Amino acid sequence: MSRPYNHLPMRAADALCEALKAEGVEHVFGIPGGANLPTYDALYDADLLHIQSRHEQGAGHAAEGYAKASGRVGVAFATSGPGATNLVTAIADAMMDSVPTVFITGQVRTELIGTDGFQEADVTGITLPVVKHSFLVTDPRQIPTYIHQAFHIASTGRPGPVLVDVPQDLSRADIEYEPAEGPPELPGYKPPTEGNIKQIRLATKALANARRPVIYAGGGVVNANASEELIDFMASDKFPITLTVMGLGAFPAPHEQWLGMLGMHGTRTANYAMDSADLIVAVGARFDDRITGKLSEFAPRAKFVHIDVDPAEISKNVPAHIPIVGDAKDVLPKLTREYRALKADSSRLDDWWGRIRAWQHEYPLGYEDSTDSVIKPQFMIEAMYEATEGEAVITSDVGQHQMWAAQYYHFSRPRRWINSGGLGTMGFGLPAAIGAKVARPDDQVVCLAGDGSLVMVCQEMATAAVHDIPVKVFLMNNGYMGMVRQWQELFWDGRYSSVELGDSPDWVKLAEAFGWTALRCDDKRELTGSMRTALGTDGPVLLDVHVDQTENCFPMIPAGAAARDMVG
């Protein structure tokens, strides 16, 4: 079936929209400006739904939220100069969390490039360190090919952000649109998929002998859409499993093999298990410093199997005894099959489980609830879990509230927990929720926001209101930049330098000014009810929850310390 636009002369900007549609794009987030006017003119007639954000960072995070919620490539547009530089935070965020995204920026006319033209910025140069790849268009006929290549690079291997920079004059030029089809010609890009079967067999033979194994999985399993394969693998024997903050939901949280999240604010059980393990099988995780603490004292008794699609992550931080380069979706079933064929003796793990159960019994995750009406932040998460029945898509900002959500909301499915882990970008939550809701309109999407974070991106409330994107924001309002205050309390002698937020803004008034429905709650007896009301109300809703101002998030591995020196 030939497409109607083959070889039709059209503006390169129209060809850009056609190329996006050919990649299956339905939604785009962005803001128009001088340098991308031709693109926006093409958008006016194109069959693409454009959501007009209120800050390019919001558009970028929305594209990320869209991608993380759906597994599809998220797309954002920005104009040249300040528009493009406003995208940089979101691009860096997508890079750190391996989010498949394509960012298309307008650029000044070709004859102005390099002359400090109006709204000119070398966005390609600025983003070199934070993109998976980038394209600067120098001939308008390149556009369909570059888009095709960009989507391929963004979504294969280890996903990541790709930038396409289009000078304004080139996007107005007439070209003959020829859709780029088939595998893109990229001689230097051949991501691996299949793991080496010999390595896989070696790993299973080591695992069958291990007496204190731990399975350590992360965001890579979610990216690979390999949750079912992981669950199947876990059923092969009584392995204990822990997940990173990026991997939550890849394995269902309420489960007898679940140790809890590991790392800086992970459970003591998970961290002690890693510390005492004799074999750690890492799948789609990269031994980030929040997990390892002091590297020289990390998991001193363990040997490592490391399964990852990015060979550069293997042995980057921690030397891998058995490296397996491949896609988790491909490697895990083979691992399962080979392991089951060995018919290992499950009872060799009994002693290990004895120790694990003892830790779980002695160090359960918990907090001291208030005896009056004061809302403890952990209680707020539990109420949120109850009100959403554990089934919502939750996005968050960065800080204490993020860690409490990771600890107390028991994610049972992947792509329900959407947060900024690697870069830790405050303000991620609301725009990401907007993107997630656009991707999954039939699911309940809740942004758990921090007051320090939300005020950075509150302008996106206009985006949700005007486009009628009914996200719910549950604001954990403690009047502070909570995590920073906690560190100042614990490590800087309580010298609270510039962490108090005061009571500006009045969040209910502000949300209503943006056209949202807004509620407030400061009594724990009314909290679940308020949440249910918010969830049941049409349109975007903000629930301003006043919580205990000085609660600290524990347990904690202090920065640079070893896991066994956890505090709290």
Added chain:
Amino acid sequence: MEAGTPDLVKLEDLQVGKTLTGRKHIISLTVENKPGVLARIAGLFSRRGFNIDTLAVGPTEDPDVSRITLTLDGAVHPIDQVTKQLHKLVNVIKIRDMEPDQRIAREMALFRVQAAVDNRADIMQFAEIFKAKIVDVSRRSLTIEVTGSNDKIDAFERMIRPHGLIEMARTGEVAISRSRPDQ
């Protein structure tokens, strides 16, 4: 099957290799001949904290492909990480970390040396010994072009310094693999 049978792998037997090789590495990259490729490579090295000792860039027999030859110290940098990070760059097509006995490496250098009439003959003798060429002459100096291995250029520089080295420009090495006898 009981755990601990010989068919399974003993965890004590699992080892990892050393990350630092302790020697100089010459890495030859073939890259797409596109604008910005060199910037991407230099940027990668800078942000990962890898120090490039020398760098040479030039065309290859294929107009769409360039060659970048760089050297770095394997005593300081984990060479495996360096090559794996380079592989992630989309424009990098092939990477060869050339073993010392499997490569031919050459470098060119230009030396401007003090050579007034009284020591000119000595300088010209050095040039002859090193099979170097005199490419420029003035009243008080000679400019000498030397081509050869890294060691040869180092040796020439050591010989010439005491006689008054005014200025030096070195290209950095390029390398190509040795042919197999039957090729």
